[in-house]
Structure formats: C-alpha cells, structure tokens
Amino acid sequence: MNREYDVIILGGGVAGIYAAKALIKGGKTIALIERDCLGGVALRWGALPVKRVLDYFKENSGDVDKLLDGWEDDLVELSRMIEKNISFLGADVYYGEGEFIDSHNVIVGEKVLKGEYIIIATGTEPASIDGITIDGEMIITHKEAITLKNIPKSIIILGGNVEGIEFAFLYRELGIEVVLVEKEDKLLLGYDDDLVEPIEKKLLEKGVKIIKGRAANKAYIEEGKVKVVLEDGSVINGEKTLVTFFRKPNFPKGIEKLNIGLDKDKVLVDKNFNTKEDNIFAIGDINGIIGLGNVAINQGLQVAEYILSKRDISIKYEYLPRAVFTLPEIAGIGKQEEELKGVKYKVGYCNLKETWRGWARGIEEGFIKVIVDERKNILGIWMVGNLVSEYIGLLSPLFNRNLTIDDIKRNLIIHPTLMEGILEAVLNIQ
Incomplete structure (x- = not known):
C-alpha cells in the first residue's frame, strides 16, 4: 500500500503535533507516524502527568488513595484526548516505527508513504550510562x-x-x-x-x-x-x-541512507531547521538546540510556517520563558544574575505576601524579582511561588520589544493581582 502526502511527520510528540496542526490549517495533507503513544514526553510520558499529580496536591488535602485509584484511567483518558485532538484535524496517524527508504519515502509496517516534505520530530529518550543500567523495573x-x-x-x-x-x-x-x-x-x-x-x-x-x-x-x-x-x-x-541525567537521540531508522548531517546526539540543522536534504527538517529535542516542550512547540509552528510561506525563521531563545513545576514553582523569562557576571545591573524584589492580593489570599511564601541594566532595560523577571508558571508565558512578546522600567510604570495592571508584584519590584529597585 502506497500513499502520498504533502508532509510526513516522524514523531507524535508536541513538536510533531503542533507542526501537523499548523500545516493542516494551511491546507496540507499530513501523515503522522508514532511508534508508541501520541504526546511524547511533554504530554504523555512525563511533564504533563507529573504536573497533574503536583497540581492535585496543590489543590487538594492530599487523599493519596483517591489519586492512585483513578490514575491509570486518567492516563488512558489523556491518550484519548491527544489522539482525538490530532485526528479531528484530519491527519492520518500511523502507529509503528517509520524507516527512511530515501529522502521522500518512508515505510511504516507494510505501508510506504511518500512525502514532498518530511519533518523529523522523534525526540530523545533516557539512556543508561556505564555502571548504571536502566532495566525498567527497579x-x-x-x-x-x-x-x-x-x-x-x-x-x-x-x-x-x-x-x-x-x-x-x-x-x-x-x-x-x-x-x-x-x-x-x-x-x-x-x-x-x-x-x-x-x-x-x-x-x-x-x-x-x-x-x-x-x-x-x-x-x-x-x-x-x-x-x-x-x-x-x-x-x-x-x-x-x-x-534523570542522560538522554540519547531517537534517530529514525534508515537515516544513514540520507545526506543529513548527524552529531552523536542530534540532527544538524540550519536556522530554518532544514537539514542538508532540502525537503527534510528536524524539530524538537532531536535537533539538540534546547530540550524544552515550549521550544519544541514553537519550532513545530515555525517550521510549518516556513513550509507554507518560505519565510525565514527567527527565534530569540534569550527570551525563552521557563518554569519548574515544584512546590512552590519557579518561573521566569530573560537573564538571571549568574549570567550577568561582569555586567552592571540592579535588582528589585517584591514578596508576594506584601502585595494587596497576596494579603487577601493569605499567601505566605514566594517573591518576584526584576533585573534591569543601567539604561532601565528589563533583563529578567523571575518568580517563586504557587502557580507562578501561569504568570510568565505571555511576557515573551514584551521582551521581544525591549521592555523597560518605564513600560511597566506607564501601563495598567489589574488591581489587586499578584502581577502587581512586578510593578512593586520595579519600584523597589535601588
């Protein structure tokens, strides 16, 4: 059985899923190949399930039995949601390990798929090291x-x-x-x-x-x-x-047949995530740029736009929003102090309990800090506290426009909110 598509995507993690969504909306026919479960590490095998458990303990009294009793059903439901999400858009999903025949053809099971473009989004996986062998049991x-x-x-x-x-x-x-x-x-x-x-x-x-x-x-x-x-x-x-400390790339089978540059742990790409094969791209963890889910999503969307319009890609990774979903959380964007050695800067802090909304909610822990340079440019905004990851994401477009202290002072922030802590931190800069 042979089928032709505009784009074949190898890997059903977030990089592949978001690329597929954007390409389908752009009128392209898509084959999405996944060897295991859709969602990858970010949605199915790590990040999102961990956040669900941690959110459970943030928002509940801690009934462990209730959580565990329904956990396997939760994971099954998550898989269904992910599959429904991508299938609803019209992508053909093939389960199995895709193998390159050449730069346009991939075999999965007994099916040969031909694509004008191919996107490699196969990610990485944990690996053993000398002396520590992963057995999956203990x-x-x-x-x-x-x-x-x-x-x-x-x-x-x-x-x-x-x-x-x-x-x-x-x-x-x-x-x-x-x-x-x-x-x-x-x-x-x-x-x-x-x-x-x-x-x-x-x-x-x-x-x-x-x-x-x-x-x-x-x-x-x-x-x-x-x-x-x-x-x-x-x-x-x-x-x-x-x-948790070492991962290896999931190179697709048959990749050695292609004119693609490989390092020991990544597929080499240019600024448009293009390989040496003009019609083949690599996005997400497999290209080794930054191993984060939000980076993978963005690369998926950007490479889809490039295929649709041939507009060169430009991503400013220095303004990458990041979060650690701990108890409490860390979240932030821009530079940190340890990156600014030899650079003159100032820091302003605001404890969340000292904001009006913090008082109203009885918040006792957490803070916001703002790092600025001598010309009032904001270099970084970082927070520690419960659910602070929710406050950071959309600050990225502001940083891309050279956010300054004056921008914070001149614009309106809803009162009372914890986000007012950014203004208070700015006002506390000495």
Whole structure:
C-alpha cells in the first residue's frame, strides 16, 4: 500500500503535533507516524502527568488513595484526548516505527508513504550510562515513574535537575522515602541561588534527603534493593532508582541512507531547521538546540510556517520563558544574575505576601524579582511561588520589544493581582 502526502511527520510528540496542526490549517495533507503513544514526553510520558499529580496536591488535602485509584484511567483518558485532538484535524496517524527508504519515502509496517516534505520530530529518550543500567523495573526512567503502579516505599533519584526535583516532590507527597543525589554542589543548575533556595528548603521540610557534590558511579540490585555507590565509596539503598541525567537521540531508522548531517546526539540543522536534504527538517529535542516542550512547540509552528510561506525563521531563545513545576514553582523569562557576571545591573524584589492580593489570599511564601541594566532595560523577571508558571508565558512578546522600567510604570495592571508584584519590584529597585 502506497500513499502520498504533502508532509510526513516522524514523531507524535508536541513538536510533531503542533507542526501537523499548523500545516493542516494551511491546507496540507499530513501523515503522522508514532511508534508508541501520541504526546511524547511533554504530554504523555512525563511533564504533563507529573504536573497533574503536583497540581492535585496543590489543590487538594492530599487523599493519596483517591489519586492512585483513578490514575491509570486518567492516563488512558489523556491518550484519548491527544489522539482525538490530532485526528479531528484530519491527519492520518500511523502507529509503528517509520524507516527512511530515501529522502521522500518512508515505510511504516507494510505501508510506504511518500512525502514532498518530511519533518523529523522523534525526540530523545533516557539512556543508561556505564555502571548504571536502566532495566525498567527497579532502575527506571520517567516513563515507568509516571505509571504509579507498585509504588515503592523508598526511591533514589539520580539528578537534581528539573525532572529530578519535580519527581522528588511528587514521590514525597505520595509518602515515599526519597533520596535525591546531585553530583554538583547545587540543585537546579542554571537557576540563581535565591530561586533555588526556597525549593531546596521545601524539599528538606518535606523530608527529602539531599546529597550534593557526590556523583553516583554505580547502581546494582542486591537482595531486592537497588544499591547506589557514590564516588566517595558510600552506598545508599532504595526499592527503586529513578535516572534523570542522560538522554540519547531517537534517530529514525534508515537515516544513514540520507545526506543529513548527524552529531552523536542530534540532527544538524540550519536556522530554518532544514537539514542538508532540502525537503527534510528536524524539530524538537532531536535537533539538540534546547530540550524544552515550549521550544519544541514553537519550532513545530515555525517550521510549518516556513513550509507554507518560505519565510525565514527567527527565534530569540534569550527570551525563552521557563518554569519548574515544584512546590512552590519557579518561573521566569530573560537573564538571571549568574549570567550577568561582569555586567552592571540592579535588582528589585517584591514578596508576594506584601502585595494587596497576596494579603487577601493569605499567601505566605514566594517573591518576584526584576533585573534591569543601567539604561532601565528589563533583563529578567523571575518568580517563586504557587502557580507562578501561569504568570510568565505571555511576557515573551514584551521582551521581544525591549521592555523597560518605564513600560511597566506607564501601563495598567489589574488591581489587586499578584502581577502587581512586578510593578512593586520595579519600584523597589535601588
């Protein structure tokens, strides 16, 4: 069976899904190939399910049994929602592993699909390292971790990155003994100390044991436990170990047949996400630019626009909004202080409890900080607090227009809201 399409998309994660949506609305016929479940890491196998659990504990008293009893049904419903979302638009979805025959033809199962354009959006997946072999049973990845089946009494989480921290909160809220191991001397590398400090403090208050400055060199199973050997020779034990610190690219089968530049961990692309094959693009984690869901979505939309209009792509990653969905959350956009060494800047803070809405809601924790340069340009806005991720997303267009202190002062902000904390932080700059 042979079928022809305008665009074939390999990978049904958020990069592929959003590219498909935009292309279909632009009148293109689409084949979307997915080897497992639609949604990828961002929607189905990690980020979104983790947020659902954490939101449950933010908004409920913490009835763990109620959460666990309905969890598998929730994941099934999530898969249905994702499939309905993409199928409703008119894409043909093929399940199986797509393999390149040449630069225009892909085989999946017994079907050969021909596309004028092909988009590679196959993402990455967790990988073992020397001495630590993932078995999917006791030494696991996020994919096994979010099923919440056979909940262990204890777990060791390797990696104090965003994924590791979010899972540490999740498992501790479920009543599980958690040990978090980070080889560096601080958690959440890439985030300023004042943003990380409340998160680390909350982890400790909840009973998470944190080990910093010592790498995990080996993990093995003995007497029904996972034993993790740290670089100083000490050994810690847990029923399971979650590995979060290394991922490998999902290169499509047959890619070596093409004239495509590959690095060991990515597909090489130009500014338009084009490979050396003019009709083939690579978007999302597989191109190795930035491994974040919002980046993957944006690249999917941008490459669709490029195919439809041939308009060159321009993305300002320095104004990338980011969030860590912990308890409390971190969210922000722009530069952080650790990126500004040697640059003159000033900082203004506002504690959320000191805003009028913060008082009304009885908020006790969290803050907003604004970083500016000597010419009153706003370099960064960062927040810590409950659900602060909801406040950041649409600030990106403002940053792209060179947001200044005067812009904040001259424009209206709804009163009373927590967003007024940005104005208060600006007014507090010394």
